[in-house]
Amino acid sequence: MAASPSKLSELALSEERTARWLLVPTFVILFCLAIYPLGRVFYLSFTNKRFASDQAVEMVGFQNYRDLLSVTVRELPKKLDENGQPILKDGKPEYELWTRVLPREPRRYRAAWEFDFFGKRYVIGATNADFIRSVWDTIVFTIIAVALETILGLMIALALARRFFGRGAMRTAMLIPWAIITVVSSLIWEWMFKSDRSGLFTMLLNRLGFIEDSGQITWLVNPALQLPSAIAIDVWKTTPFMALLLLAGLSTIPKELYEAANVDGASRIRQFFSLTLPLLMPTLSVALIFRTLDSLRVFDLFQIVFGENRYSMATFTQFALVAQRDMGLSSAVSVIIFIILFAFAIFYMRTFRVEIDD
Amino acid sequence: MTKQRNRFFDNFFFYLLIIIIAIYLLFPFYWAIVSALKNESELVRTPATLWPQNPTLQNFRAVLTNQSFLKGIGNSLIVAGTTTILSLLVGSFAGYALGKLRFRGKQPALYIILAMTMFPQVAVLAGLYSIIKGIQDLDKNIAWLSWFDVPTTLLLVFAYMIFTLPFTAWVLTSFFKGLPTSLLQAAQVDGATYSQTFWQILLPLTAPALATTGLLAFINAWNEYLFALTFTLQEPNARTVPVAISQLSGKIARQEPVGEIMAGALIITVPLVILVLIFQNRIVEGLTAGAVKG
Numbered sequence: 001m002a003a004s005p006s007k008l009s010e011l012a013l014s015e016e017r018t019a020r021w022l023l024v025p026t027f028v029i030l031f032c033l034a035i036y037p038l039g040r041v042f043y044l045s046f047t048n049k050r051f052a053s054d055q056a057v058e059m060v061g062f063q064n065y066r067d068l069l070s071v072t073v074r075e076l077p078k079k080l081d082e083n084g085q086p087i088l089k090d091g092k093p094e095y096e097l098w099t100r101v102l103p104r105e106p107r108r109y110r111a112a113w114e115f116d117f118f119g120k121r122y123v124i125g126a127t128n129a130d131f132i133r134s135v136w137d138t139i140v141f142t143i144i145a146v147a148l149e150t151i152l153g154l155m156i157a158l159a160l161a162r163r164f165f166g167r168g169a170m171r172t173a174m175l176i177p178w179a180i181i182t183v184v185s186s187l188i189w190e191w192m193f194k195s196d197r198s199g200l201f202t203m204l205l206n207r208l209g210f211i212e213d214s215g216q217i218t219w220l221v222n223p224a225l226q227l228p229s230a231i232a233i234d235v236w237k238t239t240p241f242m243a244l245l246l247l248a249g250l251s252t253i254p255k256e257l258y259e260a261a262n263v264d265g266a267s268r269i270r271q272f273f274s275l276t277l278p279l280l281m282p283t284l285s286v287a288l289i290f291r292t293l294d295s296l297r298v299f300d301l302f303q304i305v306f307g308e309n310r311y312s313m314a315t316f317t318q319f320a321l322v323a324q325r326d327m328g329l330s331s332a333v334s335v336i337i338f339i340i341l342f343a344f345a346i347f348y349m350r351t352f353r354v355e356i357d358d
Numbered sequence: 359m360t361k362q363r364n365r366f367f368d369n370f371f372f373y374l375l376i377i378i379i380a381i382y383l384l385f386p387f388y389w390a391i392v393s394a395l396k397n398e399s400e401l402v403r404t405p406a407t408l409w410p411q412n413p414t415l416q417n418f419r420a421v422l423t424n425q426s427f428l429k430g431i432g433n434s435l436i437v438a439g440t441t442t443i444l445s446l447l448v449g450s451f452a453g454y455a456l457g458k459l460r461f462r463g464k465q466p467a468l469y470i471i472l473a474m475t476m477f478p479q480v481a482v483l484a485g486l487y488s489i490i491k492g493i494q495d496l497d498k499n500i501a502w503l504s505w506f507d508v509p510t511t512l513l514l515v516f517a518y519m520i521f522t523l524p525f526t527a528w529v530l531t532s533f534f535k536g537l538p539t540s541l542l543q544a545a546q547v548d549g550a551t552y553s554q555t556f557w558q559i560l561l562p563l564t565a566p567a568l569a570t571t572g573l574l575a576f577i578n579a580w581n582e583y584l585f586a587l588t589f590t591l592q593e594p595n596a597r598t599v600p601v602a603i604s605q606l607s608g609k610i611a612r613q614e615p616v617g618e619i620m621a622g623a624l625i626i627t628v629p630l631v632i633l634v635l636i637f638q639n640r641i642v643e644g645l646t647a648g649a650v651k652g
Contacts, residue, residue: 014552015460015552016461018459020455029448030474032516033482033520034474036485040488041481051487156379159375164372170379173380175631175641175642176383176384179577179627179630179631180631182581183604187604187620191393192386198402199406200389293478299583300600313480314480321483321588322588327484331484341481
């Protein structure tokens with residue numbers, strides 16, 4: 001017996017009404033927690049609002065953004081002696097301090113970092129050197145960490161795709177770094193990175209004869225070692241997750257394809273590049289998106305091991321808010337982070353053509 | 359003969375690789391256990407020992423009598439537990455609608471939920487903080503509200519739903535989608551209402567999915583540090599355990615109480631690790647649900 005058209009559409013309408021009502025709570029909550037605060041952050045970023053202060057709030061236009069994003073590159077002149085010859089120290093020329101070349105008016109620029117290029121030395125100056133450095137550090141951290149995690153994760157996944165004795169135990173072991181909360185894993189690694197020989201890594205290097213008994217390695221204080229140490233911690237924490245995702249992706253590739261490839265005499269390496277990798281691409285791209293977006297907003301790790309010695313974008317935002325009590329500036333940083341993350345997300349979606357099927 | 363030997367070497371190197379991976383994954387955890395069992399003098403001894411010479415439980419005793427640590431565990435249980443239950447409840451409504459019902463505007467709704475799962479919390483930090491401050495000041499400044507003190511833990515619960523709710527809604531959508539539609543049609547033919555279908559047929563069927571999703575949401579809320587650190591700045595009594603452990607001040611040690619931190623780390627990690635190991639197969643499924651199309 002066929003239902004009459006009006007009856008059908010009535011059913012469809014009531015289904016639609018039910019669905020709308022079921023979605024109301026989720027969207028109301030998300031509006032209150034995300035959209036409204038985001039709008040507020042956007043508004044605050046154009047003000048000079050200070051946290052816990054009675055100072056009148058004024059609109060300051062793009063002042064906060066100018067403060068954060070003003071960057072300049074200047075060449076550092078060599079130090080000259082009375083005869084106009086460069087002063088050499090250990091065969092290398094000495095350079096003037098950045099205070100000589102960076103502008104002071106209308107706002108004071110500070111050195112973010114210096115670099116050599118074609119035999120000349122340059123200094124990057126910024127009105128907010130900490131922020132510019134935090135953006136650069138976070139992006140470098142993300143690119144290197146995610147690349148290492150992907151390669152290591154893929155290797156582990158390929159190893160575990162084979163059937164062998166103890167495979168179940170290995171899969172279990174892989175969940176442990178993931179299950180340890182980030183604050184705790186950062187604390188454990190901070191302890192392993194202790195600079196003297198009571199720290200694990202310094203002790204091991206000492207045992208292997210690389211450093212003396214009294215030697216110290218300031219893993220988390222030496223600026224050259226800070227990012228590599230942070231990357232090591234992040235890679236340990238997230239590689240297993242990457243490997244598990246890729247393992248699940250690998251298991252969806254039909255075995256017959258490999259049998260056919262074997263019959264055709266394709267080498268293992270050839271099989272990997274023309275079979276495994278292309279078929280794994282959907283999984284790989286989703287994993288890359290998640291990891292990149294996660295890594296760009298890294299907070300826990302940097303806050304625990306570096307505190308205020310070295311910032312990620314997120315720890316800088318929090319520092320500007322609670323330590324400097326500068327709500328306007330902190331909000332502007334939030335907006336910039338949001339834009340950077342959005343740009344990365346769009347870039348990935350375009351590159352990999354990610355679609356959700358309904 | 360040579361082929362067999364090749365096979366042997368192949369296997370040997372393969373297992374060597376597996377063992378190296380296993381050591382890499384587990385060693386930091388081992389190091390935390392060893393450090394927690396060492397006494398203060400052995401912790402600062404150089405060179406570090408790979409095994410405690412005089413194992414002691416004093417670090418565990420110290421941290422288990424540390425009020426701020428215990429308070430932190432209590433707060434975390436309340437915050438993460440409440441967040442999880444609320445997110446499952448609200449998320450299952452959304453999941454049912456998005457997974458099983460037909461309506462106009464479904465595609466944009468799905469996109470919004472998916473986008474929200476990747477929403478950066480740090481982007482709303484100052485905005486949420488000013489709202490939370492506003493609520494806290496409200497009941498301080500308005501006379502007839504002053505008896506009512508909005509607990510900061512409750513505010514944390516709401517703040518945490520920014521990341522747990524999109525997650526539960528998204529995962530439950532895919533679970534509901536996987537349930538056979540014929541079941542719903544049968545119920546409809548029998549004259550069941552939507553709410554009857556939801557409560558009596560769909561919900562029992564998704565109970566395992568709810569458990570897994572709930573565990574993952576709980577872990578996420580239990581781990582959260584940015585909001586917890588920022589919003590409890592002036593409310594030491596509302597601090598959750600990640601904040602408490604990172605600010606642990608020692609009872610025994612005068613310097614940084616590493617032994618106690620490691621002991622505390624194990625106390626809050628081991629139950630979670632055990633739960634994860636029990637549910638491991640479901641967790642891997644849950645984690646990969648959004649990422650891998652079967």
